[in-house]
Amino acid sequence: MFSKSSAYFILVALVIHSALDPGVMGAASNKAKKKAARIVGGNANFVRNFPYIAQLYRNGNFICAGTVISQRHILTAAHCVMNDNVPSALTVVAGAGRLGDAGTSSRVSKIIRPRNFSLQNMENDAAVLRTARPLVGRNIRRIRLCNADLRQGMVMRVSGWGARSENRPAPSRRLRVIKVPVVARATCSSQYNGVTTLTNTMFCAAKRGKDSCFGDSGGPAVRNGRVCGIVSFGNGCARTNYPGVYTDVTRMRSFINQGLAQ
Secondary structure: OEEOOOOOEOOOOOOOOOOOOOOEOOOOOOOOOEEOOOOEOOEEOOHHHOOOEEEEEEOOEEEEEEEEEEOOEEEEOHHHHOOOOOHHHEEEEEOOOEOOOOOEEEEEEEEEOOOOOOOOOOOOOOEEEEEOOOOOOOOOOOOEEOOOOOOOOOEEEEEEOOOOEOOEOOOOOEOEEEEEEEEOHHHHHHHOOOOOOOOOOEEEEOEOOEEOOOOOOOOEEEEOOEEEEEEEEEOOOOOOOOOEEEEEOHHHHHHHHHHHOO
């Protein structure tokens, strides 16, 4: 079972270094490996259609995606920044459709993580980043938080710069998007039995041949103009019977709103 940070792998039971060094990443159980997420089976798109998505860099290296939820706040996955103690080492870029393109950038001034984030099973995998300056400009717009429970069959739009294949873990330079329906909790729990335990802060979404993957961690899953999920982890990418797993924004609203107040 692997988290879906930028092309990083980590063996089960080791600490997730969510993009600390090109090479290691993830989290997990002793029976499987968690893989970081990327967009598999997606279509290239333009940032103007996804003005809320952002890129997250550590010391100049792309590590994860994020979501603009205010001019000064980015929502991402906790595992992306769990070992970051120097906020200014992180930079957010918004309004850029390709990796490396100029957009509006800002150093991070504060990292807000839930105290009860679990590396063991990725519970409460959410973080809020406060930027040193406002993220304003062309193709940048904040998105509202989801405020309703999700149901089986609801379709999510997932976007990011993650790898396009599990066997080719390099990020995609172009922004890509997929549409995936929510999978019933009982079904997903059964499919992940023996790999990890799904909690009520997670939901699953999948469609044959489509999934998030390495480099998509922290990115948004959107429905009806609201961010409802955060790309978290999966067992491989687009593998049959292993849906992508997302942090449920509705279940994390209290924490996220606390972050927005800082």
